[in-house]
Amino acid sequence: MADTFAFAEFRAGAFRKVAFETVSAARRAADATGGGTVTALAMGAPGLSAKAAELGRYGADRVIVVEHAELARYSPEVFAGTAAAQLKAGSYRAGFFSASAEGRDLAPRVAAALGQSLASDITSFEITADALTARHPVYVGKAIATLRLTGTPALVSLRPGAMVAVEQSRTAQVETAAPALDPASARVVVTELAQRPAARMDLGEAPVVISGGRGLKSAENFKLVEDLASAFGNAAVGATRAVTDDGWRPSSDQIGQTGRLVSPALYVAVGISGAIQHLAGMRTARVIVAINRDKDAPIFKVADYGIVGDLFEVVPPLIEAVKRARAEHQ
């Protein structure tokens, strides 16, 4: 019987989807090793404890809540120090973090504080009493490594969206704890968190990603991509490096080797030729659709469904057809 630990990200008054993914993975790991207790740690501003029980729905038995007025924003040293202290206080077989922007900063700090290694950005795992094995895309997705991690607790970070959060009916017991160090003593301080306009879902979380490339010809024409995303309703908008380099879209929208790596259920590439640098960021999508006028474009080699044609002629009727289909099948 082995207990496991999950870090549950909380931002702007709500748990992030990745919080449910880490808790759910911790549940599966506990069950796979004989059914121990799952402890989740959540940190944030006062008000968090009222939401903490939500984590029970994804398999947490116990939620440790660390509330502090100065923890409304991420504080790397306080979060890492507190997570490390909580992990040391229990006898956990494994600890689960997300490989989100916050988790990628947090998990290595916690691992180093515990003198452990970290299997980072994993897409699946198996755990026994002796070892944890995990799969992780390497060489920008051109190869898949199966990793073996020894040491206890085995610490991992999960690629967002790669492991589905599974609902359970459990009641989590909520406890409170103090931060392991005084937030006022932190050397690294997040002084501002500026939310970008929330009209769109985040690229890492959206089940559908619509991306545009140079084929759109101008920044203004990205409206077609935006409109197609709106037609789907649950879509985020991405772009190629050529487009972000030209300033048509912010660099945070870039999908590819040097940008975001996404694995949505549906990826629609509009006017994208399919350079290796771009494919590296989206080839793990479940279904890929490509619209491009060049029938020899490499994007068609990875696309499940392709339309050869002028995007300015194809996308407007596609927007209407998607709207109709959603209205019909809702």
Add this chain to the structure above:
Amino acid sequence: MKIAVCLKRVPDTEMRFAIAADGTSLDSAGLKYDISDFDGYAVEIALRLNEQQGPGEVVVVALGPDALQETLRKALSMGVDRGIHLQADPVPYDGFSIAQALASELAGQGFDLILFGRVATDTGNGMVGPMTAHLMDLPCVTAISRLEIAAGKGTAHRELEGATETVTFPLPAILTIDEGIARPRLPSLKGIMAAKKKPIESRPAALGPVRLTVDRLELPPERAGGRIVGEGPDAVPELVRLLHEEAKVL
């Protein structure tokens, strides 16, 4: 400022990859190696900071086999002052083992800043920077897309999902560099000539124990792909039908 840049020699990912006979590594035949993408940005930032803020020193540090010296020499030809080669062949997969080697090398040398790329393009882990920071007890900010340094303090921006963080920190510090700050310069002919005379020290890497290893390396399954639904707007109804009935994503 005295700035160290920790970089990694990685295979060029535009190449066609094959798995070696051991089943756990790449077949090195025909691979070309270079400075990992984000590490190149880190080198550029270090050079610019000293160009803007008066004289200093930029040192590149890396782990690897003897062939690494060629990669370090490239950074020297961009304008870096000297290189440190920590011998390790192969470089372990375990980032914590690497962080221990770097922390023991960099400690006590009086660096104002130690820079890393946000993530290496081979392992894609991004853990060595923050782990090294913990071991050296230095403040650390990861994945920064903007940086200002003044009077012993720094301000950086980090891109999160749907938000931007502004972060302040005191020097000395460890930073990991995201894209968007500065395109790395190309070495000039003069730089290439000058680099030949710049020093590279070489000594064994003081690696920590290895607890994370690669059991198996595989190429991803080829996507079936290649199915053209049709040409032009006439293909739209069939595409939407397939997305609904076959792919079940609509």
